[in-house]
Amino acid sequence: MTTICDLDPTTAEALRGAVGEARVVTSLEQLRIVLDTDVYEDVVVLGPSVDPGSAFRLAAALRISRPTLSLILVRQRIDTSLLAEAMRAGIRDVVDERDLYRLNASVRQSQSFSAALRESAAPAGGDGAPGPRGKIVTVFSAKGGCGKTTLATNLAATLADRGRRQVCLVDLDLAFGDVAIALQLFPAHTIADAVPLADVDFTAVQALLTPHSPGLTTLVAPVEPGSAESIPASLVAHILELLRQHFDYVVVDTPPAFDDQVLAAFDLSDVVALIATLDIPALKNLKLTLETMALLNYPRERWRIVLNRADSKVGLAIGEVEKTLRAPISVEIPSSRDVPASINRGVPIALDDPRHPVSLAIREFADRHVLGGAPSVPPDTAVPPDLRKDRRGFFRRRPS
Ligand SMILES: Nc1ncnc2c1ncn2[C@@H]1O[C@H](COP(=O)(O)OP(=O)(O)OP(=O)(O)O)[C@@H](O)[C@H]1O
Ligand SMILES: [Mg+2]
Incomplete structure (x- = not known):
């Protein structure tokens, strides 16, 4: 009323x-x-x-x-x-x-x-008080267009499971984020609205969220690409921590660049899904990403490799790819023209057609690597701040 x-x-x-x-x-x-x-x-x-x-x-x-x-x-x-x-x-x-x-x-x-x-x-205790720590899952690839937003939106919808769990999807592609478009949302607020606030508590963040469907809420990226620069990484980290206390899962979509805000998300993530497609530039970038993460001492057990459009007939065998990367591929998402069609409709394919091979692959990833076994990061094992230095510049920013 x-x-x-x-x-x-x-x-x-x-x-x-x-x-x-x-x-x-x-x-x-x-x-x-x-x-x-x-x-x-x-x-x-x-x-x-x-x-x-x-x-x-x-x-x-x-x-x-x-x-x-x-x-x-x-x-x-x-x-x-x-x-x-x-x-x-x-x-x-x-x-x-x-x-x-x-x-x-x-x-x-x-x-x-x-x-x-x-x-x-309700799951946070019913009185608005912080509940148990939720998990943060960040989806990343250093190359654009590999399917980050597709995986992030569908993973968030899969985890929410039509209201069974409470999930917040955060668009950290601050300059070119398209979560709002992919989900056909008309947000009143974006993450940029947190910048002028003197005191950002959970109530303030709640006011910036845009609900999508039962169990699935979003914090979308600014409409103006220029606002990205004004959103400090420390604010992003603070918001993610607040969300983690009130949601079962926080899924983070990212830009194709290791910027400060992405690094802040990595530091807090329980699982980082590194996504690539079966082409040499994407795999080269993934290999560089893995090497960079190893160099920076990111705990190995926190990342997983997701191969998108894995059935594309491009002459690269999955086994060879795993050998080159020296890491196993956690899940292969098939290619399907139903994916762009679902984005055009604004409904994640995981919600629209849960039995679709793409939806099943994303569910398998959620079941095996996010809901099951993935270890929760205790606060004292977060990457120490001194490791955050000098991590920029490994990857080119997307041309505007
Ligand atoms: N499994 C798939 N099958 C077919 N098309 C796909 C699949 N995954 C993604 N796509 C399509 O590829 C395009 C890029 O996907 P998406 O926007 O998710 O990539 P992205 O990594 O978020 O891109 P950006 O780096 O620009 O943010 C979209 O048109 C999407 O519909
Ligand atoms: Mg995207």
Whole structure:
């Protein structure tokens, strides 16, 4: 349910017209009574006549007492300082008074967000308190276009298993991320919105998530490629740690480059899936990646090799590849034109067709290397900070 609060009854009714089914209150006192009596209230829209100070104070109090409730602020004028303050207070979205279509979309998105959050609160102990450490799985290849996003989105959907587990998919391809496109999401926020926040706690991160399907939530990459530079690796590490405390699995998609943010994800990962295709440039890059990881003392037991489009008839035998890499291939994902078709539909093939050979291969990887046996990384075995030095520049960045 949604409650609309505006001191002017006419404005309140106009907002209700845009939102659809909602109750209307015309004072903050009435709003407090509604919230005290309806503990399942999902969304509150604060109209333009509610003064910003009261709105921020209310939001700051509710983010602690009611973390699953979304607050949407409607304003006559929106500027960056208002947006920053709203984010800090934990307001989920700020909408222009004239953009009623956007208000409707924001309310709908907030409702599904709150529902997803209520579900995800359950395994963490039901009270929003941190649960047991979840696992972080990072998908990487130093060459572009090998299938990182395909594996990351499908692995996340497979692990979520239609709501059986709570999974957050994080797009760390900060300049060219396409998780939102691959899943046909229309996110209100991206990871870049965490940058201006003074204090990034789990409630603040929750407000940036975009739910996809039961059990599967995402933290998407910025829309503007330029924002990537402004997201410090330390913030990425902090966000991943917070997510790990509240989700069973955090799956990280990456750019084809060893940048600082990727290295931060590696340091925290329980499993790194290194993906390559059966062509010489991809395998050369994979070999370089393995050598670099060995040089940097990344624990061998944490990485796995995934061969994508493994049945392509290109004259390279899997056995020869394993011999060259001096490492076994954990799973072979076949090539299928159903993969790009599923991306065009915005539904991971693992959800759309769980019996498809591509879905089965990804499930096998999840079962054998993520859900089963993969060791959880105790905090004191994370790669020491001094090993993080001088790791840049091994691989070329993707040309823009
Ligand atoms: N097993 C497969 N069979 C057929 N097509 C595939 C398969 N895996 C990936 N593709 C296709 O290959 C293309 C690249 O895949 P994807 O976007 O997942 O790669 P990526 O490594 O994330 O790329 P980038 O480095 O640009 O982020 C996509 O069009 C995708 O549909
Ligand atoms: Mg990608």
